[in-house]
Amino acid sequence: MPVIKEVLEIAEKIKTMEIRGAGKIARSAAYALQLQAENSKAKTVDELWEEIKEAARILYHTRPTAVSLPNALRYVTYRTKVAYNSGADLEELKFIVINSAKEFIHNSENAVKRIAEFGAKRIEDGDIIMTHCHSKAAVGVMKKAWEEGKDIKVIVTETRPRYQGKITAKELAEAGIPVIYVVDGAARHYMKMTDKVVMGADSITANGAVINKVGTALVALTAKEHRVWVMIAAETYKFHPETLLGQLVEIEERDPYEVVPKEELDTWPKNIVVKNPAFDVTPPEYIDVIITEKSVIPPYAAIDILKEEFGWALKYTEPWED
Template structure:
């Protein structure tokens, strides 16, 4: 393998993440660690310095795909900070062990989070959903396993209609579903006992970065006194915000919003397609993690406990 190249698994995973063939924070993190593991296992580096340079290069290739999904850099950070040793073999073994350890933690975290989130739900509650989140689904799955009857109102979540995925997963859990267009959320909030959303990242001040439309929904939910609950594993906490770094909002291709032929027919227009927005903590009732549930203003204490004060990143030279 040329020293400037990355393993095919890294290149393929990066492309799949960028094209949203691999989607969802936990799934992205899982795939990224598998790609790093493949890079480490196949490395033909002759020196520890060459191995470390190679693994950092692979991490940067993955990192560039989805700038807002903080589970991606957190998974890379976890593996790289556990890659230690004086020899190539020792570095390889520690990188592989770190990747496997991260995935073990990821598997148990979602089950623990689900059990905690399910405690917020009562038998007969109706939940309004935005987008698709495996963490949110873990809460609903746990509630159903507890024997609770749950009803669902699902926003279709344009432009990619991730709500359709949520509707299918809820039906698989035998939850009755009402699918609505995004603009109808205000009308249906009076029928909901809770709003449950996931997160792509959570900042140190308790703000939640999630699929575009989350902030609008949260503001309307607060007006209607409908509790807004965010389900987010700690892998989605963004330690860079402890030092004041702002979150980069991913802008996606305009053709997710409008077909090329239609755009040409309309004429000269500007099309913007932000993938996420930021919901301030004042609109959020609780952030549910595998470590417990927290008021958003307290999430900084958990973040410091887990990450300390972050500075230089491990993929930097």
């Protein structure tokens, strides 16, 4: 029961970071399952269910840290599994997969809009904001504040080694927002002129800790030192259900050649080891509020979001592992 090439292509793009950003990764994963159902040659409902599970397994193993990916897969496959176990026929099961994927994508896009509305209310006229990496939700907050007529300026860190800050800087500038683009190490230097920090998240744990692009924790620590408010913009599907059970979030380690080009690194002494963690962990005490599409919460309330949104998931194995 083959997985279509479009699913394999999406999986590879997620793995190589051609598709990047937790929200975009999640929507792409859901869309991949939709494509599998739409293009399946399965003759029986059993064959289709096996195809969907195999596609989900392939997608699941692309990036280990961003929980938005497995949460998107769970959204689609859990509903598909319920329908399969209830005796759905082939066409009904296809419909469930396709409709669930479309529903997830729609909800995800609406969540970003809601977060922008909630977050913009906490931005004041004249604010200078610092941000790190690229987050559609965080960018949405700043763009919404600007659209509301608030005169803001944004300091964007470059975000080594993949320079995602360039994406953020260009998006904000295209919206008309004045941008200061700085190296990561300059965050503390510019924090003294910063009023608020707005960043995204790849995963949020039960205790309110935020896993985001490496460097986030240093920006948040510097903000705390300067008594600058730190706001995290994140959809509820970025909350990590397994952390309710005490599971630790795996931090992805990427290729050292992203940090030092191969042709240069190959000439270095062999006792130099280059490490390239993609993410770090920001403790909840460095964060003032988390802005979700549901509400604005303090970090310690993350556990309530997890119980409400994902409590059911803890009772079952992953739908694609059956």
